Amino acid sequence: MEKLLEMNNFFKNIIIGLFSVRSNLTRVILTASGLTIGIFTVSIVSAAVSSIDKEFAKSMDYYGNDKVYVGTWPWSFDFDWWKYRNRPKIEESSLEYITQYSEYITDVSIKKNTWTRATYGNKASWVQLNGVYPSYQDMLSGTKIENGRFFSQNEWDLQRRVIIVGGTVRDGFFQGKDPIGKKIRLNNVTFEIIGELKKQGIGMVPGGTLDNLVIMPSTTFERILTRWGFDELVLQTNPEDIPLAKEEVGMIMRVARKIPPGDDDNFAVNSADAYMEQFNTMKNAIAGMGFLVTGISLVVSAIGIMNVMFVSVRERTREIGLRKAMGATNFNILTQFLSEAVAIAIIGGSVGIALIRLTVFGLASFPIPNFNGATLPISFDLLLVFYTFTVCVFIGVLAGLIPARTAANLNPIDALRDE
Amino acid sequence: MAKSKKEIISIQSVSKIYNLGETVVKALDNVSLSIYDNDYISIMGPSGSGKSTLMNIIGCLDVPTKGKYKFKDELISEMDDNQLANIRNEKIGFVFQTFNLLPKLNAMQNVEVPLIYSSLGRKERIERAEEALHIVGLQDRMTHKPNELSGGQRQRVAIARALVNKPSIILADEPTGNLDSKSGNEILKFFAKLHKDGNTIIMVTHEESVAKLSKRRIDIFDGKIARDE
Incomplete structure (x- = not known):
């Protein structure tokens, strides 16, 4: 019972604190706006980073964590165009060497790539075209056959004009x-x-999109479309064997291409984890900058709140004296002023959350025309709201503590005499 | 003065000494005093005589440097801040010269302030506040803010606030000092009525006419009681 009464008292003082926030609304809003900006940036940064993460995971699925790709170009953002452009094309015949000599590669397929115009009736669209082996059915990653079937060995042998289409063809x-x-x-x-x-x-x-895709037998691809597609070898292995498999495939390729010892590779062995490193660097740079800016704005807004709280204590010295004379304990006064500071912080944070919610909503309702109705991938989650409030309460307490302690420790006699 | 009355406050050899750097000020010098139930006391004295210090000590806003202060059976002079706050809340009603009403709260809410620091529930707080405003005759002004009330009415709200916790003593510091004579007289009549109803009132004043209305008069001079009759 005693405990309950104490709690009751605690909440009464919070209400008194909130009441004084209401009576100084303009000042509170101005002070809180600093925190609004801080919370807004931190939310945007986290949303951006978590969206990048999500998209990235999807891209990882697309390439698969259990595959090694051999091509002319390395998967890197800082490639040297002049160095790679004159490399020889990837030969399909290399696959025989790999199948024969590799310990780690369990399955292989060619992947011929090109872009072409697809038409149906009076509708037309550009699609990405892949020519592959029948074995590619088991090497699809991030997607699967949802409707119908993959082409058979027979269809591949006979160069049949059969295709498997990506998810956007149906809608388009x-x-x-x-x-x-x-x-x-x-x-x-x-x-x-x-x-x-x-x-x-x-x-x-x-x-950009993973769905604007058409797959066909590589034999058909070569006969009907082009011999000049950009070719890649897709090699299946186990996720834990990726580093060894890459090394091994590199050596086999050198043998297949008869590259003398000491000469550079004229091909590139790629895997999704190399991409991952690139993305992580980028993501960390974005996050680092964002959190630095946010950190500074949070500190500045905490100072702002502290300043306003000092003004509030100064203005209400007599009120504090009176409340103490009426029986308020130091803890009562401390609670009152702390909750005022926390309330200011939460108001700032809430406006920030409302802003970010609006922004996300705005971004989500404008489809990007070239991506078949898809929208910009940005996410907003409830955890963010929870973190924001935690941060606000923390900042409020931090900023309010010294002014509230000053108020709580005022001598009632001096406070009452204050003019 | 009927000495058979119950003693509420017992002050024994109390001194209050302020250390102002180089100089030491003896605001109260070895003062002893008893206050009884249903007393109506006025404390008089020139400024700097120590009457405010005595008032602050009686009101538990301050503790003596030396001596004993007993309120009923509780030894105030040994209490910490929280215990003093509880005594102020439960046992003492303050009336100030400048009213000290909170300008953003209405009459009702102002009267409620002391109850917030007690353990009463909301319903009971409202009932008590209404009752107190009824006693001072402001039942029609409950939702008015202080700036919508006259000086006399404001002081009556302050008195209602002092009464609301049913205190053992009412401490009034120059309650008529900021009022015109007509409102001042009303307030004094009201104090007389409160006294008749059984309340204990201690009032600091420097006006002879005000002091005359009380039943017991204490003069303070240089931190000592010069007269008590």
């Missing part, structure tokens, strides 16, 4: 209706759709 060409059995034209040749891939959404990969 068939108004959401089942595309299986339909025929579309690629580069003016008619193909039959036999399978459909599960939708993946936007990712940080060349071309």
